[in-house]
Amino acid sequence: MPEGTRSPGGDGSGPVNRMVTVVMADDHRLLRQCFAAVLAQNTGIQVLADVGTSDDAITACIQFHPDVALLDIDMPGLDSFEAARVIRSRSPKTRVIFLSAFTLDRYIESALGAGALGYVTKLEPPETVVRAIHAVAAGQCYFSPEVQSR
Numbered sequence: 001m002p003e004g005t006r007s008p009g010g011d012g013s014g015p016v017n018r019m020v021t022v023v024m025a026d027d028h029r030l031l032r033q034c035f036a037a038v039l040a041q042n043t044g045i046q047v048l049a050d051v052g053t054s055d056d057a058i059t060a061c062i063q064f065h066p067d068v069a070l071l072d073i074d075m076p077g078l079d080s081f082e083a084a085r086v087i088r089s090r091s092p093k094t095r096v097i098f099l100s101a102f103t104l105d106r107y108i109e110s111a112l113g114a115g116a117l118g119y120v121t122k123l124e125p126p127e128t129v130v131r132a133i134h135a136v137a138a139g140q141c142y143f144s145p146e147v148q149s150r
Contacts, residue, residue, distance in 0.1 A: 019044055019045060020045045020067045020068060020134060021048050021064065021066040021068070022039070022045055022046065022048065022066050022068045022069070023047075023049045023050075023057060023061050023064060023066045023068075023070070024036065024047055024050045025052070025053070025054065025056065025057035025069070025071045025072060025075060025080075026052070026071075026072035026075065026099065027053065027074070027076055028072075029052060031122075032050040032052070033050065035126065035129070036050050038126045038130075039130070044134065045134075048060065048064045048066050052075065052076070053075055053076045054075050054076070054077040054079070054082075055083070057075075057083055057087065058083055058086050058087055061087045061090065061094050062090045062091055065093060065094060066091075067093070067094065067137040068094065068096070068097060068136055068137050069087050069096050070097050070099055070129075071083065071096060072098075072100060073098055073099075073100040073102060073107055073111075074100070080098070081113070081114040082114075084096045084111075084114035084115060085114050085115065095117050095136045095137065096114065096117065096118070097116060097118030097119070097133065097136050098116050098118065099120050099121075099122060099129065100119070100120075100122060101121065101123070103121060103144075103150060108147055108150055117141045118132045118135070118136045118141060118142040118143065119144065119147045120132045120143075120144050120147075121144045123144075124144055
């Protein structure tokens, strides 16, 4: 089982008040753990797994079928854009957000080509990522202003 895996919980309150579930993948453990701690604080988001490679993200998404996969662009393993395609094909209800320090046009175009509904820069405050996760889980798109301007 991938590192950082958590068992999914449920509050039994039904779809209106249910938690948004997330698999988070970034090769920087400190970032993952800090961000998972932020998300655990009354954000309505439950991190089911935090993993360090694209391959582990695929495995976790196939296992848990989260609402959202939050993927770093540059990780060990399979290319992150290809990983997003695999996740979307094997867990069709999972929506993808890319989280990256890079705002290069080719990355943004690749993210869109992989079917991502969100692209958030790592310069954003945690509250922005929380908003992005909720928006994408609801079927909306969310792009950081810096990404939108490109």
